[in-house]
Amino acid sequence: MVSNKMLPDFEQELLNVSSQIDEYLDKSKFKDVFCPEEILHSSFHYLELGGKRLRPAVTLFSCGAVGGDPSKALPAAAAVEIWHNFTLAHDDIIDQDEKRRNGETVHARWNREAKENYGWNDVISNRFGNTVGILTGDVQQGWAVANLIPDLYYSLGIDPKIALKLTYQLGFVTLTHLVEGETLDVLYSKTSLANLNENMIQRMMAKKTGALFQFCGLAGAMIGLNTDDEKNHIVSSLSNFAFMCGTAFQIQDDILGITANEEKLGKPVGSDIIRGNRTIPLLRSFSKANDSQKQLIQNILGNRSASRTEVKDVINLIQDLGGVDYAKDIATSQIKTALNLLNSVPDSKFKKLLSSWAEFMLHRSL
């Protein structure tokens, strides 16, 4: 466990990472590249809404933990944040979400701006919002994979074979996992809870969330060790460490979707219920529910016209039936397994930061 004494250092390091990433991704460098203006602003929209840069942090810390200079991993750390933003932009259209990080989602913003700036009607503005959202994700995907990762070579002189391997790993391997996870998430949200089991949900989360964290550990370690061998055993330790923490992070995310303070969450509590997301706490509680409780859950889950009271009833039921505690135990055990993977890494400031980061992934309240 992280001592209280350590936390302020870790939080300071997280802020340092944020400012390094934001400085590296200076908007003015891209104003003649991302055109027209809508594409420029929307490509930076989620960055400007905040966020904790947890993916860049584990990339830089992993580089340092294997003895590398973390500043050499900066283009890769920026790439994972932008790549994450690509997936948010597209997922928010797919899930029809309007709010994120206490602000508008990309497509919701351009839907509103189309009405305000051009006076278009609801149907046309909504389509324009989706258009900008789709194209923004496309730009961010390419920006991460084909501009920021190659910058490892073009700006920092890192072996082009390493840059090419990371392009392949993020742009193809991580991508195909992520698309599979997202597709399964959509299909499962329409599948009866009785036909799903925990392994299916774990697999979906591993693809949807774990894979990108896995890449972060892998990229940091490969750059730090100056190797293009993704099977190197220290690279594997760090990528598996980040992967385990990533799935624990997703479980914690699903828990916060049930238990969090709405303002801290940055989006409506219970939106997972209304969308019909299949999560570990939900599935566990459903398996423990009696027939009338099962009926209540099935009536509200995925029901976009459910009232706030009805959603609250389901949230209370999930908590009462022990789903949240059960999920928390799984996440805690995954973090423990992850921390054991760090045994093969020598002690250092960065190893400590990785441990603090792992604990933060589990204990964060937002």
Added chain:
Amino acid sequence: MVSNKMLPDFEQELLNVSSQIDEYLDKSKFKDVFCPEEILHSSFHYLELGGKRLRPAVTLFSCGAVGGDPSKALPAAAAVEIWHNFTLAHDDIIDQDEKRRNGETVHARWNREAKENYGWNDVISNRFGNTVGILTGDVQQGWAVANLIPDLYYSLGIDPKIALKLTYQLGFVTLTHLVEGETLDVLYSKTSLANLNENMIQRMMAKKTGALFQFCGLAGAMIGLNTDDEKNHIVSSLSNFAFMCGTAFQIQDDILGITANEEKLGKPVGSDIIRGNRTIPLLRSFSKANDSQKQLIQNILGNRSASRTEVKDVINLIQDLGGVDYAKDIATSQIKTALNLLNSVPDSKFKKLLSSWAEFMLHRSL
């Protein structure tokens, strides 16, 4: 001009390119990579609907024309076809098109399959179609940029610096041009014709269509010359050649959207009118129209509830006012300029194929 004697050879070569590409992109190689099944089938959907593989052809011919072995450029040629399919999958959602290549668009297919296979209602099936369409384009973008292009090094041993440069050129430079062109196309379709001019349309087409063809010439020449210098003057000649042909191709596409036989076109004639696309023939005829003709055009353009007769009236008007002939002259002159760029390339079978290809881009009837 292409002599009649030459055409059969050229057409045979085009068929050879198609079978090489389709063999290289063997679906069975990807069945454990693109999951679940919806993503596998939709990633190959447009390939399986046919198409002439014009972009792969110019990539391979450009490699041969600079003295390279065209088979070395096969991964890049496959990449440009898949990348083109990514842009089709997303544009078809943006434009809400249901038909392409005499078949269904990706999102229309999965909308229908959702109804048939899962019995979902119209709203949910439509959303699922769009979801699969978005994710399919995402997979294809990454497949092209981060799997096929890196295969130049991993499978064929080409200098990794060349593979990395082509990743950057396709995945970032071409991408940002394309997204700008697509965004302008959408914005222009809602802009009064009186506020647009031919330069604006030419610029939009250069970005939307020319940029990918430009990459094809660039990639073929760089691989053929074994250089990572995209500014090499022979590389520039071939990329500019392909770029000029690409914009001529787009003008010819806009002409065929007005004059073609519907079955050959593979989608409804006049769909450009209904979508409100701003094209050279339209803009030219509008500038020559009298007030009542202008009124007719403005009433029908972008009007999705216009009748077939009304659309036909606008088509006839564009032809009568000389817009088609005018556009044809521009395309012809662009092809002539393009052919002059080949003067710096020594005579060879591949140079002849490039000339035939340029003529085909202009004279094709489908």
